Amino acid sequence: MKAAADVSTDTKIWKKREVQERDEKKVWSEIKLAIEELSLGSNEGDFSTLAFLGLSNLLLQVLDKIGPTMAVLRLDIQRNIERLEENNASDPSKHPTLTGIVEKEVREGTARKAESCARAILWLTRSMDFSLALLEILEKDPELSLQQVVEEAYNSTLKPWHGWISSAAFKIALKLIPERKIFTSFIMGKGQDYSMLKDEIHKLVPLLRPLLDEIHCLMKKFRLDRLKST
Incomplete structure (x- = not known):
């Protein structure tokens, strides 16, 4: 009886901790959540599809903080996420990693098609390039307006492939960018200040950059890295 009681107590403690952790994460910023996602997946070698989708959804939430001006890019990201989610839902155990998905489509000759998962991975990676560049510039140059930050990030990441x-749609969107202070207040976690946000960006960059570089190398290996949009 005592052993059963001990197990019951342990279960209650474990559940209580789980609830506390879940409540704590509710006030985390998307950047901090991305750091945890990357930290959990950093030892897997080939990043999992589910972890990649988790990061992509966090990216979507960061862009939402800029406002409706990012609607075109946001819609493109959402479609690519949905394409990978549908592929994963059809058979989650068959191709659990990004490499597996790309290699399968290359073998089948479908990787270059407009609705391929390989294209979805490529464009989600480029969108993460954009978001990471945006955060880096935001942290490094406090004198720039958010419009200047977004434009600089776009020119160095997405523009060469648009x-x-x-490109015309993005130029129009730039005219509707909110003030820098408004955006930074939106991407902070509850109770954070700007110095804490900068610290999170510093932690995110060395975790996310190697993953993006790895995916770009994968695309280059199969000559998918030069694909452009209209």
Whole structure:
């Protein structure tokens, strides 16, 4: 009886801790959540599809903080996330990693098609390049307006791969960028100040950059790295 009681007590303690951890995460910033996601997946070698989708959804939430001006990019990211989610839902055990998905489509000759998962991975990675560059510039140059930060990040990441339609849409979006202070207040976790936000960005960069570089190398290996949009 005593042993059963001990197990019951341990279970209650474990559940209580689980609830406390869940409540704590509710006030975390998307950046801090991304840091945890990356830390958990850093020892897997080949990053899992589910972890990649988790990061992509966090990226979507960061862009939402900029406002409706990012609607075009946000919609593109959402579609790519949904494509990978549908592929994963069909058979989650068959291709649990990004490499497995890309290699399968390359073998089948479908990797370059407009609705391929390989393209979805490529564009989600480029969108993360953009978001990471945005955060880095935001942290390094406090004198720039948010419009300047977004434009600089876009020029160095997404612009080389956008056709004239996408580039024109982005130019229009730049005119509706909110003030820098408004955006930074939105991306902070509850109770954070700007110095804490900067610290989180410093932690995120060395965790996320190697993953993005690894995916770009994967795309280059199969000559998918030069694909552009309209």
